[in-house]
Amino acid sequence: IAAEKGEYRHFMQKEIHEQVRSLTDTLAGRVNFDEGKVRLPHLNLTPEKALRIKQVILTACGTASYAAQVGEVLIERIARIPAKTVIASELRYNDPIIDENTVVLAISQSGETADTLAAMDECRKRGATLWSIVNAIGSQAMRVADGYISMQAGPEIGVASTKAFTAPLVDLYILAVLLADLRGVITPEQRRKLVSDLRLVPDLVGRCLDREAGVIQVAREMKYIHNMLYLGRGINMPIAFEGALKLKEISYIHAEGYAAGEMKHGPIALVDRDMPVLAIAPRDPWYEKMISQIEQARARGGGVIVVATDGDERVAALADHVFWIPETPWMLSPVVTVIPLQLFAYHIASLKGLDVDQPRNLAKSVTVE
Numbered sequence: 001i002a003a004e005k006g007e008y009r010h011f012m013q014k015e016i017h018e019q020v021r022s023l024t025d026t027l028a029g030r031v032n033f034d035e036g037k038v039r040l041p042h043l044n045l046t047p048e049k050a051l052r053i054k055q056v057i058l059t060a061c062g063t064a065s066y067a068a069q070v071g072e073v074l075i076e077r078i079a080r081i082p083a084k085t086v087i088a089s090e091l092r093y094n095d096p097i098i099d100e101n102t103v104v105l106a107i108s109q110s111g112e113t114a115d116t117l118a119a120m121d122e123c124r125k126r127g128a129t130l131w132s133i134v135n136a137i138g139s140q141a142m143r144v145a146d147g148y149i150s151m152q153a154g155p156e157i158g159v160a161s162t163k164a165f166t167a168p169l170v171d172l173y174i175l176a177v178l179l180a181d182l183r184g185v186i187t188p189e190q191r192r193k194l195v196s197d198l199r200l201v202p203d204l205v206g207r208c209l210d211r212e213a214g215v216i217q218v219a220r221e222m223k224y225i226h227n228m229l230y231l232g233r234g235i236n237m238p239i240a241f242e243g244a245l246k247l248k249e250i251s252y253i254h255a256e257g258y259a260a261g262e263m264k265h266g267p268i269a270l271v272d273r274d275m276p277v278l279a280i281a282p283r284d285p286w287y288e289k290m291i292s293q294i295e296q297a298r299a300r301g302g303g304v305i306v307v308a309t310d311g312d313e314r315v316a317a318l319a320d321h322v323f324w325i326p327e328t329p330w331m332l333s334p335v336v337t338v339i340p341l342q343l344f345a346y347h348i349a350s351l352k353g354l355d356v357d358q359p360r361n362l363a364k365s366v367t368v369e
């Protein structure tokens with residue numbers, strides 16, 4: 001097993017670094033940059049089928065459910081189809097309102113998570129069209145679906161999911177563009193721009209990985225903290241949830257992900273010197289709102305780490321530490337903003353000497369309810 005990790009200490013670190021490759025593979029065969037078009041052959045979509053869709057319900061557990069939340073934003077914004085995420089353990093008992101014009105899209109690395117499979121089953125009985133985005137080829141979630149997208153993450157060993165988080169983010173973006181095109185809600189120019197932005201993704205992620213040393217430095221300083229608040233808005237709100245989850249899972253530090261705009265309705269009461277805040281503030285449509293929330297946290301004495309765009313001195317001036325990311329089209333920014341958060345959680349756990357790949361009480365795939 002040591003050999004398979006190559007130069008890395010843990011599978012998780014190896015898998016974080018594999019993301020340039022996995023995202024390159026995710027684009028291959030699906031994106032035609034010359035024509036500015038995308039394809040997802042295993043969904044068997046036609047304009048007629050795409051036009052019949054009245055709503056998309058995304059369902060998943062854990063990290064995959066945060067990918068789903070990003071997907072919900074992309075499907076609504078790009079394809080203009082009502083979309084919502086319901087975690088699988090809830091959906092199956094929710095008496096969901098579903099008909100034959102509903103698509104239920106399950107996301108799962110393993111394709112064997114019990115709650116996700118049960119939610120699919122329930123929705124099938126109610127007449128939904130079932131799609132899945134799955135990493136493990138031939139798994140149940142792939143077999144029972146009417147159509148699927150095969151994640152190109154490659155085998156993931158570390159219990160805390162990393163490359164099987166970013167791959168579906170790109171799959172969901174491609175899906176949103178495809179639906180928008182088939183439904184005729186974007187112009188050819190808009191489509192070409194959305195498609196050409198995809199070309200940047202592997203390189204942007206690679207540039208974040210090149211900055212690992214900066215993240216390690218912050219991890220060294222922060223490794224003894226007991227609490228942390230992650231804040232994000234809009235398309236990066238689920239990245240706050242995912243960043244906090246990564247820290248909890250492998251470093252056993254209490255971390256909460258929160259919608260930044262909700263901070264004033266509760267969590268601000270907790271912010272003091274012992275409760276650092278990590279704010280995700282790329283130059284996306286929610287940027288100005290994030291700035292004011294960072295100012296509020298700072299005014300209460302909380303240490304602030306920000307994820308910010310290269311050259312953004314305004315936000316850097318408000319922070320104790322900055323995880324710099326390259327300028328990224330905002331609809332793809334979650335793929336990039338999550339990278340320093342994966343590295344941060346990994347290095348805190350690794351500096352503490354914890355069992356990063358096999359954290360206590362957790363399983364890679366939860367096949368019981």
Ligand code: G6P
Nearest residue numbers: 062063064108109110113161363
């Ligand atoms: C477990 C794993 C998580 C994963 C979740 C969903 O809790 O530890 O990393 O996100 O299951 O798994 P799935 O295979 O359905 O993506």
